[in-house]
Amino acid sequence: MANSIETFPFPFTKDQYEYTNNSSQLNPVRCVEVTGDYNSEIQLKRKLIEEHPERCYRSFRHSIEGQWEILKLLFHEIATYEPDHFTFERRGKEYRFQNLILGEEERFIDRDLSSIDSEPFDLAGRHVQEDLILMGDREGTLFLDAGQLCFPSNWSLAFAFGLDFKSIHTPVPRINQTGFIEKVERFIKRIRPGTAWERNNWSVTITNKLDTPLETYSEWGRSRLKVTEENVEDLLHLRVEIQRLYRLPLTNDVLFTIHTYLLSLKDMATNNEWLTRFFKNVETLTDDIAEYKGISLYKKPLMNYFEQKVKKD
Numbered sequence: 592m593a594n595s596i597e598t599f600p601f602p603f604t605k606d607q608y609e610y611t612n613n614s615s616q617l618n619p620v621r622c623v624e625v626t627g628d629y630n631s632e633i634q635l636k637r638k639l640i641e642e643h644p645e646r647c648y649r650s651f652r653h654s655i656e657g658q659w660e661i662l663k664l665l666f667h668e669i670a671t672y673e674p675d676h677f678t679f680e681r682r683g684k685e686y687r688f689q690n691l692i693l694g695e696e697e698r699f700i701d702r703d704l705s706s707i708d709s710e711p712f713d714l715a716g717r718h719v720q721e722d723l724i725l726m727g728d729r730e731g732t733l734f735l736d737a738g739q740l741c742f743p744s745n746w747s748l749a750f751a752f753g754l755d756f757k758s759i760h761t762p763v764p765r766i767n768q769t770g771f772i773e774k775v776e777r778f779i780k781r782i783r784p785g786t787a788w789e790r791n792n793w794s795v796t797i798t799n800k801l802d803t804p805l806e807t808y809s810e811w812g813r814s815r816l817k818v819t820e821e822n823v824e825d826l827l828h829l830r831v832e833i834q835r836l837y838r839l840p841l842t843n844d845v846l847f848t849i850h851t852y853l854l855s856l857k858d859m860a861t862n863n864e865w866l867t868r869f870f871k872n873v874e875t876l877t878d879d880i881a882e883y884k885g886i887s888l889y890k891k892p893l894m895n896y897f898e899q900k901v902k903k904d
């Protein structure tokens with residue numbers, strides 16, 4: 592399920608990659624984005640949630656207040672920015688949300704769990720393309736209190752659920768040793784209520800699947816071993832996550848949204864500037880980051896491909 596090159600958020604601004612907090616404040620404040628792939632991605636999300644609920648949804652009871660806040664926030668946001676496709680209104684105690692793309696209507700009473708079939712966070716996530724994470728801000732840190740995660744890049748919600756910010760990032764090389772992750776945590780803790788920030792993260796997959804959880808690594812991960820100079824153009828996809836952080840004004844929780852985009856190497860190769868940038872970033876990756884991102888296994892055939900391609904053009 593690759594995205595088109597015209598709307599792909601190409602992430603590289605330099606020729607060399609390092610972990611940075613590349614966050615910028617958003618104006619207007621937006622937590623989610625509706626794209627041309629809405630229908631197919633929502634159908635896939637819902638299928639995954641139905642088939643693998645334990646993998647795709649986790650929440651603590653104490654996150655319910657934040658969940659209600661997020662449900663109303665996201666329904667309000669998409670109805671405001673996509674009025675042709677969504678409506679959201681309040682009549683007395685009842686809220687009514689209409690999804691005109693899917694021909695669906697949700698009616699609920701604020702903070703009354705008996706008025707909805709799933710938890711508020713779960714319901715919100717079924718109408719937006721993003722994966723959603725709710726971080727509780729307490730005891731001087733942030734805890735993963737709820738998540739609806741369908742399209743992870745090789746991590747597990749079941750594993751990260753309940754962990755604090757620093758522990759979640761333990762598998763990432765360097766950032767725990769350099770003080771980087773503490774700095775990022777301080778940055779998030781300082782985000783003011785009602786404001787939103789955006790950053791991107793990239794990785795590479797040898798599949799066009801959006802859902803690459805740790806739990807099914809044995810199914811999608813082994814394709815990394817099959818990469819050759821000849822087939823890499825067909826198999827490899829650049830994966831970019833647009834991540835947004837929003838401080839909820841009422842509960843003070845933090846909403847973290849992840850919108851995932853995929854671009855096939857074949858499509859990227861039609862843009863020489865992008866291909867060269869990507870090549871330089873991969874070429875100069877340190878071994879530990881290349882290993883973490885899963886690139887080490889096929890870095891050689893990928894580099895050979897690039898060299899052939901550059902020579903030909």
Ligand code: HEM
Binds near residue numbers: 766884
């Ligand atoms: C509260 C919001 C956030 C959550 C819940 C979160 C969660 C995660 C998770 C689950 C991973 C994968 C870890 C693994 O391999 O098991 C990750 C990776 C990472 N995170 Fe965060 N993160 C958040 C915010 C941020 C921010 C604001 C930064 C800013 C720099 C950041 C930097 C990174 C980096 C550099 C990686 C490695 C990514 C890669 O190389 O592909 N995270 N994060």
